[in-house]
Amino acid sequence: MNNRETLLELRDLRVDFHVKGGTFTAVKDVNFSIYKGETFGLVGESGSGKTTIGRAIVRINQTTAGDILFKNQKINGKIAKDLDREVVRKIQMIFQDPMASLNERAKVDYIVSEGLVNAEGKLGEAERLEKVRKALLEVGLLPEFANRFPHEFSGGQRQRIGIARALIMEPEFIVADEPISALDVSIRAQVLNLLSNLQRNKGLTYLFIAHDLSVVRFIADRIAVINKGEIVELAETEELFAHPLHPYTKALLSAIPVPDPIAERGKVVTVYDPGCHDYSTDKPCWQEVSHGHFVLANQREGETYRKEIEA
Amino acid sequence: MNDKTPILSVKDLVVKFSLRGRILTAIRGASLDLHEGEALAIVGESGSGKSVFTKSFIGMLDQNGWVDSGHIEFEGHDIAGYKTEAEWMKIRGGKISMVFQDPMTALNPLRKVGMQIQEAVELHTGLTGKAAAKEAVEMLDRVGITNPALRANQFPHEFSGGMRQRVVIAIAMACKSRILICDEPTTALDVTIQAQILKLVKNLQQDFGFTVIYITHDLGVVANVADRVAVMYAGKIIETGTAEEVFYDPCHPYTWALLSSLPQLGVKGHDLYSISGTPPNLFNEIKGDAFAPRNPKALKIDFVHEPPEFRVSPTHTASTWLLDPRAPKLDPPAAIQALKAKYARRQA
Amino acid sequence: MTEKTNTGSEKVMDVDPGLFTFAEFDEVSSERTGYSDYSYWKSTFRVFLKNKVALMLLVFLATLILFTLIQPLLPGQKSPTEIYNDPATSMQLRNLPPSKAFWFGTNSIGQDLWSRIWSGTRTTMLIALMVGVIEVGIGIIYGSLWGYVRKLDRLLTEIYNVLSNIPTVIFLLLLAFMMKPGIKTMIIAMSITGWLGMARFIRNQIVIIRDREYNLASRCLGTPTRRIIMKNLLPYLVSVIMMQTALSIPATIGWEVLLTYIGVGLPVSIPSLGNLVNEGRLIMMSPELRYQLIFPVIVVSSITVSLYVLGNAFSDASDPRNHV
Numbered sequence: 001m002n003n004r005e006t007l008l009e010l011r012d013l014r015v016d017f018h019v020k021g022g023t024f025t026a027v028k029d030v031n032f033s034i035y036k037g038e039t040f041g042l043v044g045e046s047g048s049g050k051t052t053i054g055r056a057i058v059r060i061n062q063t064t065a066g067d068i069l070f071k072n073q074k075i076n077g078k079i080a081k082d083l084d085r086e087v088v089r090k091i092q093m094i095f096q097d098p099m100a101s102l103n104e105r106a107k108v109d110y111i112v113s114e115g116l117v118n119a120e121g122k123l124g125e126a127e128r129l130e131k132v133r134k135a136l137l138e139v140g141l142l143p144e145f146a147n148r149f150p151h152e153f154s155g156g157q158r159q160r161i162g163i164a165r166a167l168i169m170e171p172e173f174i175v176a177d178e179p180i181s182a183l184d185v186s187i188r189a190q191v192l193n194l195l196s197n198l199q200r201n202k203g204l205t206y207l208f209i210a211h212d213l214s215v216v217r218f219i220a221d222r223i224a225v226i227n228k229g230e231i232v233e234l235a236e237t238e239e240l241f242a243h244p245l246h247p248y249t250k251a252l253l254s255a256i257p258v259p260d261p262i263a264e265r266g267k268v269v270t271v272y273d274p275g276c277h278d279y280s281t282d283k284p285c286w287q288e289v290s291h292g293h294f295v296l297a298n299q300r301e302g303e304t305y306r307k308e309i310e311a
Numbered sequence: 312m313n314d315k316t317p318i319l320s321v322k323d324l325v326v327k328f329s330l331r332g333r334i335l336t337a338i339r340g341a342s343l344d345l346h347e348g349e350a351l352a353i354v355g356e357s358g359s360g361k362s363v364f365t366k367s368f369i370g371m372l373d374q375n376g377w378v379d380s381g382h383i384e385f386e387g388h389d390i391a392g393y394k395t396e397a398e399w400m401k402i403r404g405g406k407i408s409m410v411f412q413d414p415m416t417a418l419n420p421l422r423k424v425g426m427q428i429q430e431a432v433e434l435h436t437g438l439t440g441k442a443a444a445k446e447a448v449e450m451l452d453r454v455g456i457t458n459p460a461l462r463a464n465q466f467p468h469e470f471s472g473g474m475r476q477r478v479v480i481a482i483a484m485a486c487k488s489r490i491l492i493c494d495e496p497t498t499a500l501d502v503t504i505q506a507q508i509l510k511l512v513k514n515l516q517q518d519f520g521f522t523v524i525y526i527t528h529d530l531g532v533v534a535n536v537a538d539r540v541a542v543m544y545a546g547k548i549i550e551t552g553t554a555e556e557v558f559y560d561p562c563h564p565y566t567w568a569l570l571s572s573l574p575q576l577g578v579k580g581h582d583l584y585s586i587s588g589t590p591p592n593l594f595n596e597i598k599g600d601a602f603a604p605r606n607p608k609a610l611k612i613d614f615v616h617e618p619p620e621f622r623v624s625p626t627h628t629a630s631t632w633l634l635d636p637r638a639p640k641l642d643p644p645a646a647i648q649a650l651k652a653k654y655a656r657r658q659a
Numbered sequence: 660m661t662e663k664t665n666t667g668s669e670k671v672m673d674v675d676p677g678l679f680t681f682a683e684f685d686e687v688s689s690e691r692t693g694y695s696d697y698s699y700w701k702s703t704f705r706v707f708l709k710n711k712v713a714l715m716l717l718v719f720l721a722t723l724i725l726f727t728l729i730q731p732l733l734p735g736q737k738s739p740t741e742i743y744n745d746p747a748t749s750m751q752l753r754n755l756p757p758s759k760a761f762w763f764g765t766n767s768i769g770q771d772l773w774s775r776i777w778s779g780t781r782t783t784m785l786i787a788l789m790v791g792v793i794e795v796g797i798g799i800i801y802g803s804l805w806g807y808v809r810k811l812d813r814l815l816t817e818i819y820n821v822l823s824n825i826p827t828v829i830f831l832l833l834l835a836f837m838m839k840p841g842i843k844t845m846i847i848a849m850s851i852t853g854w855l856g857m858a859r860f861i862r863n864q865i866v867i868i869r870d871r872e873y874n875l876a877s878r879c880l881g882t883p884t885r886r887i888i889m890k891n892l893l894p895y896l897v898s899v900i901m902m903q904t905a906l907s908i909p910a911t912i913g914w915e916v917l918l919t920y921i922g923v924g925l926p927v928s929i930p931s932l933g934n935l936v937n938e939g940r941l942i943m944m945s946p947e948l949r950y951q952l953i954f955p956v957i958v959v960s961s962i963t964v965s966l967y968v969l970g971n972a973f974s975d976a977s978d979p980r981n982h983v
Contacts, residue, residue, distance in 0.1 A: 045501040045502065045503065046501055055875075058879050059879075060875055060878060060879060084881075085881065088879070088880065088881035092879065092880075093876070093879050095872045095875070095876055096872070097872055100871055100872040100873060101872040101873050101875075101876050102873055102876075103873045103877070103890070103891050104699075104873075104895075105699075105890075105891075105894035105895065106890060106891075106894075110890075114877060114880050114882060115880030115881060115882075118880055118881040118882050118883070119881060142687070151697050151699075152697070154589040154590075155357070156589065157589065162876070165876070165880070169880070184356035184357055184528060185356060185528050185529075185530065185569060185572065185573070186356060186568060186569055186572050186585065186586040187356075187585075187586075187589075188572070188574070189572035189573075189574070189577075189583040189584060189585035189586070190585040190586070190587070192574065192583055192585075193582045193583055193585055196582070197582070211501065211502065212502070213502075214531075214573075214574050214575045215574045217574070217575075218574035218575075218577045218579060218583070219574075219579075237579075251503060252502065252503065255502045255503045255505070255506045256502060256531070257502070257505070257506075257529060257530075257531020257532055257534065257535055258531055258534060258575060259530040259531050259533070259534050259558065259570065259573055259575055259576070260534055260558065260650075260653075261534040261535075261537075261554040261555055261558050262555070262654070262657060263534070264531070264534040264535040265535070267535075269503075269506040269507075269510070271503065271507075272503065330983060331697070331702055331705065331982065331983065332705065373983070374983075375983050587686050588686070603682070604685075606684075607684040608681060608684075609681070609682050609684065610678065610679055610680065610681060610682060611677070611678045611679070611680055611681075611682045612674065612678035612679055613682065614682060615678060616674065616678075632679070635679070637676055637679045638679050639679065639680065639681070
């Protein structure tokens with residue numbers, strides 16, 4: 001584990017938003033690292049801050065405190081122009097809603113090559129079209145689609161156009177913000193397969209943001225669970241499912257719908273009550289409970305969890 | 312299943328829309344029986360027609376749509392022929408009510424929640440004024456809202472998403488209808504809230520004894536709530552059966568594909584089973600089985616003749632040529648076989 | 660497996676048994692399923708054309724404008740500024756009611772009202788069109804930057820607030836007073852005051868679509884602000900901009916009439932709808948002379964009403980929700 005190269009690291013990240021009546025803290029005290037070549041899952045419900053983290057990494061949102069380090073270079077806040085250009089090249093994002101993330105008034109070839117044209121101004125037309133053609137083929141679309149408009153395609157095809165748009169930049173790191181939530185069930189499998197294949201073939205690293213734990217279980221190597229702006233648990237995928245420690249994680253796991261009628265009917269759903277923690281004297285901190293398994297807990301809870309794992 | 316006549320019986324329904332000068336056939340001859348007191352789930356993806364199908368039961372088709380042919384038998388009348396608002400007002404609310412997907416937009420943001428429920432009570436029961444208001448508070452309590460008397464005086468924006476959906480359900484309950492249609496009731500909600508809402512509807516169903524139709528694309532929700540399942544594709548119902556039958560012994564290739572493509576059934580490191588391509592364009596007339604172009608194991612006859620309904624058990628039907636005695640034997644995908652085996656082990 | 664019975668395949672019993680074999684699977688063709696041939700502009704025009712009233716007014720307006728342009732070229736037209744004298748008495752042919760010689764009659768100094776009205780319409784429409792174009796030009800630039808570039812928001816809002824608090828009428832008065840009265844003066848004066856409204860309108864539209872996902876995606880790809888405004892934002896606003904321009908024309912005509920009434924409009928030597936209405940207003944009280952007011956008022960009203968109706972009809976038609 002220690003010889004893995006850290007591609008992205010978040011240190012004490014905090015993101016505040018200014019709203020009517022003060023500031024709203026969307027993300028606070030977030031710490032984790034993402035290794036090269038892995039798929040890191042970030043799971044939370046709506047309003048948990050997971051999208052905010054993703055957007056902060058690609059510099060759409062501004063951070064309030066803390067660092068985002070990409071290959072040991074700080075990329076949040078004010079940075080040099082050429083570092084900014086490098087970030088645009090190396091870190092890309094796939095958006096959630098295929099109906100909203102493509103420019104309806106532009107043709108597919110403009111959409112796919114947009115980033116490329118920004119980065120390499122002197123690109124010849126023939127060369128650009130060739131790159132677009134290759135990108136479309138890579139995501140399983142036909143090259144003849146380049147001349148059409150987005151509305152002529154289905155949700156799954158549009159999402160693939162969005163992926164082609166990100167891939168053409170030849171990034172190293174991709175933030176996938178709920179890339180399949182808005183797709184039909186049968187199309188999700190298509191896109192998930194595409195994402196895994198691309199990762200294998202190109203050595204990509206993913207931050208996979210989702211609210212559906214069963215999807216994340218399939219695709220992610222490690223999973224972080226986020227609740228109301230704080231990461232509550234982080235572990236390798238199977239470890240998290242085998243030994244969930246934080247009560248929020250346990251509640252989330254118990255609520256996942258399983259496509260198995262007999263299992264579903266016998267299911268008992270637990271509800272997370274934030275009041276179950278007593279943080280008045282014993283403050284919680286981010287601690288490693290077993291190898292690679294981190295929890296947000298105070299001293300007393302930490303001990304309980306350690307005993308739970310050993311059992 | 313009981314042998315009584317079904318509470319709602321749809322036969323060969325055809326619904327068309329006039330869109331930008333062309334005709335789109337959204338429902339191409341769908342048939343379904345609904346039995347009293349059961350929970351039926353209609354499963355389908357976007358474009359399958361599941362929402363349009365149920366909207367035709369209460370006359371809520373968009374302005375440019377109409378029922379072209381077919382029958383909907385309800386309480387001795389064929390309501391497919393209803394055209395006027397007066398006729399539909401007899402059905403809506405009092406007999407059949409609907410809960411929609413987005414609780415944000417289903418409630419009037421300018422009226423107090425209690426008033427909105429009270430309005431439904433006054434319309435569909437004999438109560439008025441104070442008695443109706445009391446009933447409204449009672450409904451809020453029934454759907455699990457704490458401090459119902461206090462909250463009845465609040466506005467929708469003071470409620471969270473899950474709470475709002477409970478209010479919408481309370482309004483539907485106030486109508487005391489026989490059939491409740493829930494169109495993707497939990498898709499816009501978080502997973503933890505989803506479980507609560509589904510449990511609520513189940514409990515209410517036990518208390519009040521109504522029949523529920525769930526429309527969803529989420530097979531986990533289906534597994535949780537449904538007694539029977541109907542699978543829709545391209546405007547037709549292609550498989551119907553009890554939940555156990557559809558999940559553990561599916562017969563139609565689309566149902567296979569749908570179940571196999573679930574990530575819960577996937578093995579890490581291997582590709583998920585996925586369906587290539589996209590659903591057919593319903594502007595064009597479809598020859599044969601609508602799923603055939605996307606089915607790697609389609610038979611030649613799937614492109615020529617539409618498969619009729621085959622009966623697998625008294626409760627299980629599927630419309631696929633694979634069930635014809637002349638068809639070659641085809642094993643379902645590995646994931647499905649694993650499900651079947653798991654089920655058989657449990658029964659043993 | 661339980662025994663399967665079928666419920667309807669007896670009809671196809673005599674089908675070729677060879678059909679019960681597997682067909683070839685063409686993955687590419689399943690991808691090619693034509694999804695939707697929806698064209699935004701085609702649908703917009705389709706919906707627009709369905710509106711019979713708007714269509715009628717469009718034809719009417721087009722005919723009107725065409726006529727004003729070709730009127731001077733028609734045979735037998737008189738000059739709008741020439742004062743006509745009765746050849747017998749050498750007196751000015753004042754205030755003649757409509758007749759075969761003068762189709763709309765003459766005004767108080769003997770000029771032909773028919774040609775004056777068409778000349779006036781030409782002038783006024785020219786002014787309104789020029790003002791519309793300039794307003795939109797400046798308004799788009801100011802409004803887009805104001806709406807999109809967050810850093811400029813404070814500054815541009817303050818400038819807007821200051822400028823919009825200057826009473827328009829007084830400002831126009833001042834400008835018209837300082838510069839020589841004439842067509843160019845009118846155009847400049849009304850553009851300077853009119854662009855504010857357009858800028859605000861565009862700014863509001865841009866704020867609505869600024870943070871949609873496709874714009875975030877463009878930012879993420881490093882697209883410069885200029886290109887985001889040109890290719891992502893403005894194409895969405897074409898229909899609303901056209902509508903606003905259509906509605907600004909009657910507004911400009913109204914301002915022109917008002918300014919003429921106050922006395923700082925066009926000089927009398929240049930006929931315009933504004934001074935025609937003004938002249939007519941002066942003799943409104945005499946019933947037999949009312950035709951001098953009625954004719955220009957009818958022209959102004961019909962243009963205004965047509966543009967309003969057309970603007971709204973186009974706006975409704977360009978709303979994608981109506982493309983059904």
